[in-house]
Amino acid sequence: MARALIQLGGTTMGSSLLYVQAAQRLGLQPITLSADPTRYDHFAAKGAEAIRVDTDDLDALIRECSRLRATYGIAGFTSxxxxxxxxxxxxxxxxxxxxxxxxxxEQCCDKYTQRQLLAASGVPVPAYRLAANAAEVENFAVEIGLPVIVKPAVGSGSVGVRLCRTGDEVVEHTNYLLGGQHIWRSEPRILVEEFAEGPVYGADIMGNEVIAICSSDFGPPPHFVYRGCTYPALLSDDEHERIADVSLSCLRALGLGWGPTGIEFRWTKRGPVVIEVNPRLHGSPTPQMVDLAYGVDLITAHIKLAIGEECNLRKNHSRTAAARFLVADRDGTLDWIGGDSQAAAVPGVAEVKFYVQPKTTIVRTGDYRDCLGHVIAASSNLPRTETILQRAIDLIGWSITPFPTVDEQKQCAAPHLPD
Structure with a gap:
């Protein structure tokens, strides 16, 4: 009987496809359960199986998996x-x-509960308050002191996250979150946080071992759209040790330590301050970069843990890997995007991936959805990797036709009268 790895849901930027491919390399049949299989590109992978099921209904999932056991030996579950x-x-x-x-x-995915547990264990976190309505958001922003971060208590990908420098910006963003434009996955609750200023770092952990630490950078505020990422981060031995120590403190505080964890930090005047702990791998292209930089395949390691096998976390080499995200510069209709094959041919480029196709409607939201694609490069050192990356980026281009203005729409709608 064939052994199957069951994956729940998916991601639109490639991590789920990497899990499918890794499962196949391990001789497993990848099966994905999703409420909408058409949303994710990995369902088209050769030999992969996708089944439509309500992923919010645990009983329905159990019934479907019990049915699958008549055909497959279920080796493990993941997402x-x-x-x-x-x-x-x-x-x-x-x-x-x-x-x-x-x-x-569950408690880690609730950012407020996560903050409480970390703070109670002495892990450095920004000052924070939980608000249930607009008045509380305004009061807490004053209490913490501007500028503040205003964001949903549950969510990912920087969706609904904004830096608010003034009281008016706090009111504007709160009205956006509570006014029906933001889609809430649960009861609306807003986290108001101190803005921790400083360089951004990320730790990639498997089990209780810190595998890698990267440096990242965002686009301009008030949003937090990733622009790039580099492995390894340029840190002193002391700085590396402090981030690693705080990372392991997070695991203990949150009851984690099985499988993957991704932690985001800001290095402030207090040292490393925890911005967020994700009880999963950081999304693509992180797994590819860790593999390029160290020779550690985090996705295969995760799958092996999930099926009860021993995983290999030994580092095989030391290189510098970096990624640059291609971020939309305006709203409108994507006329064309290209140069990927030329960029991929540059020596040292490991991957060029577009997330969108021509004729896609582009509406920037100030989160991960603003990214059109990414480029990854790797070499023996940072200057060379950055040169390779820039050479590839320069070969890529796109054109977005802005949406017509109100006046242009009126002009188009006006009847044409003969001279």
């Missing part, structure tokens, strides 16, 4: 997405397969 990872851990428990603690995953 590449926050919103499904807790459910995947519930399935691990139900079918007595390896996996993380579902309660730990």
């Amino acid at each position: 590449a997405a926050d919103s499904f990872y807790a459910t995947a851990s519930e399935l691990c428990r139900h079918f007595d397969l390896p996996g993380p603690n579902p309660e730990a995953i």
Whole structure:
């Protein structure tokens, strides 16, 4: 009987496809359960199977997996997405397969609960308050002191996250979040946080081992759209040790330590301050860069843990890998995007990936959805990697036709009168 790896849901930027491909390399049949299989490109992977099922209904998932056991030996469960990872851990428990603690995953995915647990254990975090309505958001912003971060208590990908420098910006963004434009996955609750200023770093962890630490940078405020990422981060031994120590403190505080964890930091005057702990791998292109920089395949390691096998986390080499995201510069209709084949041919370029196709409607939202694609490069040192990356970026281009203005729309709609 064939052994299957069951994956819940998916991601639109490639991590789920990497899980499918890694499962196939391990001789497993990848099966993805999703409420909407058409949303994700990995369902088209050769030999992959996709089944439509309500991923919010645990009983429905259990019934479907029980049915699958008549055909497959279920080797394990996993997910590449926050919103499904807790459910995947519930399935691990139900079918007595390896996996993380579902309660730990649930409380980690709630940013307020996560903040409380970290702070109670002495882990450095920004000052924070939880607000249930607009008046509380305004009061807490004054209490913490401007500027502040205003964001949903549950979510990912910087969706709904904004830096507010003035009281008017706090009111504007709160009205946006509570006014029906933001899609809430649960009861509306808003986190108001101190703005921790400083360089951004990320730690990639498997089990209780810090595998890699990267440096990242964002586009201009008030939003937090990733522009690039580099492995390894340029840190002194002391700085590296401090981030690693705080990372392990996060695991203990949150009851994590099985499988992957991704942690984001800001290095402030206090040293490393934890911005967010994700009880999963950081999304693509992080796994590819860790593999390029160190020879550690985090996705294969995660799958091996999920199916009860020993994983290999030994570093095979030391290189510099970097990625640059291609970010939309305006709203409108994407006329064309190209240069990927030329960029991919540059020596040292490891991957060029576009997330969108021509004729796509582009509406910038100030989060991960503003990214049109990415380029990854790797070499023996940072200057060379940056040169390779820039050479590839210079070969890529796109054109976005802005939406017509109100006056242009009126002009087009006006009847044409003969002379």
